Amino acid sequence: MAEHCTNDRQPTFSKPKVELHVHLDGAIRIDTILDVAKQRGILLPADTVAALKGLCTVSEPATLTEFLGKFNQYMHVIAGDRKAIKRIAYEFVEAKAKEGVAYVEVRYSPHFLANSGVEPIPWDQKEGDVTPDEVVRLVNEGLSEGEKAFKVKARSILCCMRHMPNWSMEVVELCKKYRNDGVVAIDLAGDESMNCVAYPGHRNAYEEAVKCGIHRTVHAGEVGPPSVVKEAVDVLKAERIGHGYHTVEDQALYRRLLENNMHFEICPVSSKLTGACDPDFTKHPLIKFKKDKANYSLNTDDPLIFNSTLDTDYATVQKYMGFTDEDFKRLNINAAQASFLPEKEKKDLLNLLYNAYDMVDSTEL
Numbered sequence: 001m002a003e004h005c006t007n008d009r010q011p012t013f014s015k016p017k018v019e020l021h022v023h024l025d026g027a028i029r030i031d032t033i034l035d036v037a038k039q040r041g042i043l044l045p046a047d048t049v050a051a052l053k054g055l056c057t058v059s060e061p062a063t064l065t066e067f068l069g070k071f072n073q074y075m076h077v078i079a080g081d082r083k084a085i086k087r088i089a090y091e092f093v094e095a096k097a098k099e100g101v102a103y104v105e106v107r108y109s110p111h112f113l114a115n116s117g118v119e120p121i122p123w124d125q126k127e128g129d130v131t132p133d134e135v136v137r138l139v140n141e142g143l144s145e146g147e148k149a150f151k152v153k154a155r156s157i158l159c160c161m162r163h164m165p166n167w168s169m170e171v172v173e174l175c176k177k178y179r180n181d182g183v184v185a186i187d188l189a190g191d192e193s194m195n196c197v198a199y200p201g202h203r204n205a206y207e208e209a210v211k212c213g214i215h216r217t218v219h220a221g222e223v224g225p226p227s228v229v230k231e232a233v234d235v236l237k238a239e240r241i242g243h244g245y246h247t248v249e250d251q252a253l254y255r256r257l258l259e260n261n262m263h264f265e266i267c268p269v270s271s272k273l274t275g276a277c278d279p280d281f282t283k284h285p286l287i288k289f290k291k292d293k294a295n296y297s298l299n300t301d302d303p304l305i306f307n308s309t310l311d312t313d314y315a316t317v318q319k320y321m322g323f324t325d326e327d328f329k330r331l332n333i334n335a336a337q338a339s340f341l342p343e344k345e346k347k348d349l350l351n352l353l354y355n356a357y358d359m360v361d362s363t364e365l
């Protein structure tokens, strides 16, 4: 694994970047979890940053299920607390500014951060009065204040959860309600290894998203087979695929998605530590994606749990897959083009990148 980014080291790619696949609740600062726990009088099994980090992170390849279990260590600290929810959104933007991100789409499940109006109430919390709707408002506020303070453009994606199809209709309704307040799309996240076929709850929500012009991405083919990717595209009408590594196992599907210029949200470090891909990066499907000039972005996924920054992902693909600055420019332009911004804002973002990359227009790469 590549060395982590430290402040005294130049980043692997020091130009503005676009990140499309990162979970807000997988990107919380450890010191914030400790601080909020203290304020709320919540006892944690660790009381130093180093000790809590040990409990919340995975450093060796595990399974997706084991990885998802890490959220149990700390979600009860943040969920249901208005100040904490807004704070993690604000601090998230601050962290992205430090990583040189110009535009980010951050995702989360509103239900996982609520303690009211959600069935069942997650993380063994006592019932309170923070609903999924209020969670979205708080995150929007934190992101928008962060945007102003740190000069990063931040939008959000609301997640349905694979094992909770009864939440999905509400997720799409929240996407519709807050589409002018920073929410740009719907996602389907969670444990793809447990159940591979999307429940009617998810299908109905995605149908509504199509009907209302809400953008769509789906976690698929991360650990699951190519059939999950096929379903994401053909049934859920996904415009982007979260991960999608196992798509390459179905040649016909892979070719079709290449032809259709499907965007894959690739998370290299994550793919090793969740056991999604061979831990040997020199055998990673991204090498094939690169060779075939597929359309993809590079993303952190859950930097808290992987103890990583965006630079860890860039350094990894540079070291093990031969990525160059030209490759980084090309993939960030692809990311901007695949973003869920309205056309005018997308153009502005692309222009920002072309300028920073000393390119006149997209025909140069």
Ligand SMILES: O=c1[nH]cnc2c1ncn2[C@@H]1O[C@H](CO)[C@@H](O)[C@H]1O
Pocket (backbone or CB within 6 Å): 023, 024, 025, 026, 068, 071, 107, 108, 109, 112, 159, 189, 190, 191, 192, 219, 222, 270, 274, 301, 302
């Ligand atoms: O790599 C992943 N694959 C599937 N689900 C994930 C991954 N990372 C995080 N989450 C899930 O998405 C929820 C909302 O942000 C997280 O709480 C976690 O359960």
